[in-house]
Amino acid sequence: MALHIATPLLPLQAFAARRHGAPVWLKMEALQPSGSFKLRGIGHACETYAARGARRIVASSGGNAGLAAAHAARSLGLPALVVVPETSSERTRALLAREGADVLVHGLSFQEANAHAQSLLGLDDAFIHPFDDPLLWEGHASMIDEVAASGVRPDAVVLAVGGGGLLSGVVAGLRRQGWNGVPVFAVETNGADSYARSLAAGERIELPAITSIATSLGARKVSEHAFALARSHPIAPVVVSDGEAVAACLRFMDEHRVVVEPACGAALALAWRADGPLAAFGNVLVIVCGGATATVAQLQAWGAQLSVPAAG
Template sequence: MESMLGVENKRPFHVVTPVLQSMALSQAAGTKVYMKLENVQPSGSFKIRGIGYFCQQVARDGCQHLVCSSGGNAGLAAAYVAHKLGIPITVVVPRSTSQLTVKRLEEQSAEVEVFGQAWDEANERAMALAEADGWINVHPFDHPLVWKGHATLVQELRDSLDAKPGAIVLAVGGGGLLSGVVSGLQEVGWLDVPIVAVETRGADSFNQAIKAGHLVTLPEITSVAKCLGAKTVAQRALDCAREWPIISWVLDDVEAVKAIERFLDDERMLVEAACGAPLAFLYSGYFRQLQEEGHLSRPLDSVVLVVCGGTGIKMEILQAMKSQLGMV
């Protein structure tokens, strides 16, 4: 155990991901678009940054068992890290979770419990297990240590780019990535870089909260982008919208799924529908629209797209989404 905790606790579990220009996305947006390729992280998404950092800290404090509620990427990140640390973990997943994800969780030696229809119910179960058994609950997006881990993404951008970007485009589900990117921008002194936070209709709890001026709980998640499926965003995400230039944008599932296919053709990478949302924002001309309406500066030297990734996708799942949306 000393070798596990001694070695694994001294280095981050995430890798420094590439920053590459996309010619196709640049052409669509009318400016240089750099892709921050979080889809090549060891667990398949950006989640390993914040969750890896959180798990490291609690492991140092003597954590004996982890529990995490997740329908996908957060659970996979937590299971990957727990396996590396040699700490047992229980991942509570909602019934909407694919068998592909369950299989991958089990491959990381996680105990998987299926509970509830949506993530919110699985999260209540995870919190109950943590309280009853003295386990440490790994929240998928709502914890300062998670945000601190995600902030490393911006530190890498500072080291990779010649100049600060004119905007950052990313997906927002529960708000963990958004909160971390805002923290990172503050840390590196990029205090005037706006963020475009993209959701799909039917999973747009962030947009609804901004419109209402307070947190809003969606009655259900109807979008195919299940990894955006937090019925209520973190309070910190809404606070960020009040202290940072953030543009909230909502688009349709069909646009997100079309963007997945186009991205696969353009960049030879297959990503989840949650990642397809910010891709669609650029492919569909909405970036240019915001510039024409004066919400974003014109011209902008460059834009960074966070390719958040996701492992809950394969061609069979993509075809099923297209069929569900009447696209085939």
């Protein structure tokens, strides 16, 4: 039995009214047990590695990927070690510990934590990368299978891009359904826009630092697979501001009673643009990717810091 759940696909009239009546569908991945879509792919990877004989799960993310790995390991009855950088929040560490993981703090960046995690691997350990593993993409593709099973065929898909794992999985799912021509709008925040910059440059660009508050989009360099997908699938990069992303989170919280991270808010922000690129499409599918580390207080604090107008 899969470790993830089949999430609701909700038609949103609030979005549709701003897009001239064209329906917008929300795939509610924020409702996964670990708090984000990451459980689909990481759960699938952990199950696969366990079947191959792995006796411990090792991950290097202090965000949603680490939480998904910890949850999956606990569900499989395996111990988990999650290495997080010093910049990870106390809340994140507490959430990981609550899932039963051993938490090791190392380094000032994800890169340092990731390298240290890999140095600790034993023969019976399985390493879970946050986004760059074909098993993850295969697992993430299941959300598109669920959309198809519901009878909805999207004319466009909107999602957030960090390292490219979600993008890779969604494109795999679209192809599995024979929806090869369905365009994907890949949204990032300014300061975490390595994908948009890479496509503009024609080569993968590594950001010197992540300056956006949307740290879940904080891959300084996207995966080679995600970059290459733009050569074989219609993918349009879009960059929004931190303020737009946070405003979308606050509005989503007010209207739909679900708390998501600014990384997810980036995709929602594009969906709310009445005269943006989505206006040309009918059925628009938005992946509400979630974010387990988000809190109401933090979103409100960011809103005040960025002078985001009150929702209403």
